[in-house]
Amino acid sequence: MKIAGQVFEKFRADINTDEIIPAVYLDTTSYEELAKHAMEGIDREFANSVSQGDIIVADKNFGCGSSREHAPIAIKACGVSCIIAKSFARIFYRNCLNIGLPIFECGEVDKIKKGDVLEIDFQTGLIKNLSTNETYSTTPFPEFMQKLIEVGGLMEYVRQKNRL
């Protein structure tokens, strides 16, 4: 599978979950509602201006802080197709895989600019920057996580494994 999209925003290092979805919105489980407040702690206009299929890019340790799954849900629900970062905080990383939001760890994010159009090949893990004609590699997922991604998240994995 391949996806292509434009880099909507490039974030700094250590973006935390309070910035992704401030705690005042943790009183809901509604995806639509969470989508409206994605990234609000850092950019009030984000949710209004991001388009379906856009990609976000960040420096290291994206998603640090709390375990709130509301954070990756908000990002996914507002239309972001994938996140590329130098590294992700551990719980956020798990949560993304579990809910089926594609993420990629890439050491070369410094070369990516806001507005670039990227094409990502999920099989090879290669990112092609269509704006600059560069290609970047990403850290491959271990086999187990690959399986989680393929079936579309943890609950589907659990369902299949336990024949539910």
Next chain:
Amino acid sequence: MGKTITEKILATHLERDVSSGELIEVKVDVALGNDITAPLAIVEFEKLGVKSLFNPDRVVLVLDHFAPNKDIRSAEQCKFVRAFAKKYGVKNFFDVGQMGIEHALLPEQGLVLPGDIIIGADSHTCTYGALGAFSTGVGSTDLAAVWATGEIWLKVPQTIKFVYYGKLNPWVGGKDLILHTIGDIGVDGANYMAMEFTGEVIPKLTMADRLTMSNMAIEAGGKAGIIAPDEITLEYIKPRAKREWKVYASDSDAEYVEVREYDCSQIEPQVAFPHLPSNVKPISKVGQVEIDQAVIGSCTNGRIEDLRLAARVLKGKKVHKDIRLIIIPGTQQIYLQAVKEGLVEIFIEAGGAVSTPTCGPCLGGYMGILAQGERCIATTNRNFVGRMGHKESKVYLANPAITAASAIAGRIVPVEDIL
């Protein structure tokens, strides 16, 4: 090659040898959720259509973040969790009146024990590492999967060993050691890894100090913050435990990715400046920082020992006229103990406000939200942008004694300044 305590706990649960880096699916002893994370987990769990929890006695639910309900929406969320607990027979369900902040409550109630694997849909679940358990935070979907299957997928983490030696300075405790450590390695210094706290200083620390250290492992990105049990741990566990437990320790030839040593005689009380827990300065280098509010509480420093420390500083003194001091005991038991010991009287006479147990302002819920431009010193664990209120407010993290002293002085000061 020897094994770390983390590898040993995971291996026992898997009933085979494990090495760091391996991905495993392993049995869980305790699964924790709260009023914020459980609702999402309940939605996922019910979609699966399984009839029962893997073991209702090992599921713990605590309403602590926005409870006592701060508004209608949090009331709805608590109601949703309450109904779930009833439907699936969760006895370890803690509602207003019995509840406390989860990570103060679970060890106190003997629900988490040495050698356990504990999974919690809350990032500070790493707190229980102080008891010699493997304990880590996950998201809601992970929790739902554990409820259904009793298992979790994990990567066996590598471990960084931290060695604390030398004599502790006055007014230096677990909070300062961990803040200093986070300042040293950074907010992702232990990402994906277990932190193991060792050295001659650790056995001299109270359980409260150890729980504070393990609690903040996540602030360095740590998957766990583990301390091998000793006499003090067992003294704490024995009267509380209602089931078997097992004590593990790392082998002397266990493999660590890194070993870091700290001479504690060089460590002063620490203050983490906005907006990262790693942005620490020793108290002597803080300079002139005026504050509007001081908060003593949270799963990091809301235990009875923390309140005693604060009371020692506040006794017979008055909170600065321009400061709001808010004190939040971690659990009902701690609150009652504080009443019995006369600590609450000291706080109120000093001009502090004492609250029922809740996370409250720690995550910007309620009970002390900051306005634009306001500054707060707090014994909590995160000082991210907007964590306690307005995006342009600021949070400084410190130990309970420094926080109490600062409430008296109206600015961040060493304890000696107000004695």
